[in-house]
Amino acid sequence: MDTVRESTVIDAPVGAVWALLRDFNSHDRWHPAIASSRIEDGLTSQTVGGVRYFSLTDGSILREQLIACSDRDMSLRYCLLDSPLPLMGYVAEMRLRPVTDRFRTLLEWSSTFQPPAPERNRLIALVRDDIYRAGFSALHDWFSGAPQPAKPVVAPKPAPPKNSGQTTMGIVIQRHGGPEVLSFQPIELPPVGPKEVRLHQTYVGVNFIDIHCRTGHFDMIDPPGIPGMEAVGTITSVGSEVSGLRLGDRVGYACAPVGAYCTDRVMPESMLVKLPDSLSDDQAAGTLLKGMTASFLLHDVQPVGPDDIVLIHAASGGVGQLLVQWAKALGARVIATASSAEKLVMALSNGADRVINYRQEDFVSATLDLTDGMGASVIFDGVGQNTLEGSLEAAAIRGHVVSFGEASGPPGLHDLGRLSSKSLRFSRPNYGHYVGSAAQVERYSRLLFDAISSGKLRIPSPEIYPLSKAAEAQSALESRRLTWSAVLETSG
């Protein structure tokens, strides 16, 4: 464990300094590294257990939890939940004491953490200089009434796209933040290029990645910008060099670039797929992204077959539901984990052979019990932080652990040397690298549509929100109360 301990004297009474610092949501007002701050789940900033969500001026995200706050001692402690830096086990304390003979304030800011050895010196210096000393300097300015310097801009804005003179309605992220930063407004439509088509979109898929774009957790939108990576619609205009699509074709997409939350959109022909009749527009808009993910996971990241025992985490989540059904249809034995009895019932109805409630039992020992001590040959882990360590333990010799999501937080650092104890393989696939070309889109969508048409995959109906209520749809997704997916209806 390393300790960083810094202290300074602020030329203001302790009551005034504490009034600012006891507000766990105040850093974006004074600390130069913090661009925006909010408290998650609508808690007040003095709620012990509350989590603050920082967007840094460099575009990265920090989440920190208040673990103690005392008005008596004028101290607060917090720990790091998510960070772009490997500050493992980081717990920090801020504490104030009055300097009675001059009405000033002693501020102590300290932390303990365990940095990886090669980065130790850099991280200690970074915490000391960029966080604590830079914060001290800003607090000195704050309490001396000096003007606050403008915060640096994240990145230069790209040149605005050429305008076709036409507009459509869309959802714009005005700045990184909560659902309130989404506004429904007219947006300009670019002209249709030679290899492009214009779509009139009927339904737009709502995904976690859209929320990560909104909060700034993923650096994919420099506000203002339009989120969304999934939609379906009808072609209303065709570029001069487009050969495979015609006016009136019913198509969909699930890919970058972002910008799907709108009524009409111009897209390259190469990323569009024609939709089968077996899938309605709203079903397709709620399925494509999850379905393409399940498609490349089960066929190319790790081809799954009858010899496999597949452990699937979060089996009631969107991708999880498809993985369970599809892995079963491919002949594998499927063990599913979920957090409640209802979700386990859902996994069983999707075909899981065995289910594990990971809130009630240790999924590692349960998996080993169910496999006569062998472990699972393939593990699909979209949960991340909370499960990955266990996934490595629950894998069989020569097993493959596929980490494709981080619903509980980033997967963190693991000792790669340990993989050799069971000759494990570990993958961390990125959607864009599997669904990034016309050939890939063609392959994974064909596999998906075949599985749907042949009845191997049952596709539930999504919950439908009007496009103008995108914030509500995202909140519903964030609250984890949806059992499948949410889509936005553009005519609603």
Place this chain on the structure above:
Amino acid sequence: MTRVYISTVVPAPVTSVWRVVRNFNGLPDWTPFVTASRIEGGMHPDQIGCIRNFQLENGDTIREQLLALSDYDMSCTYSILESGMGVRDYIATLALIPITDGNRTFASWEANFDCDPQAESGLIDQIGQGVFQTAFDALKKRFG
């Protein structure tokens, strides 16, 4: 219970200041109001439980017992066994904290005690300003 709390910033590194104030027998060396001090029973001044017996300028004698001494926290806690001040259950702590910004020292001195209600405000002033602040001022001057 009455509480007196005084704190200040001494313009010197914390190790230098601690070297001076950790000596439980050193009051004549750094405070202006103690003329002589000895440790009773031939004990060492950093032995927990030792008693310092010291004289003030006005001739009064005070006996105080060392309850805790921490070189790790840089703090010293003691109780008054005998004095002419009219305090009961008096326990005080002198503590230092490094100020990394400028390599200075934060010093605090806190006392908690019982006394007759009518004597309280006088004692708060006598102990807070007359003893603690006066000693701190001398300390700041020594390092200033």
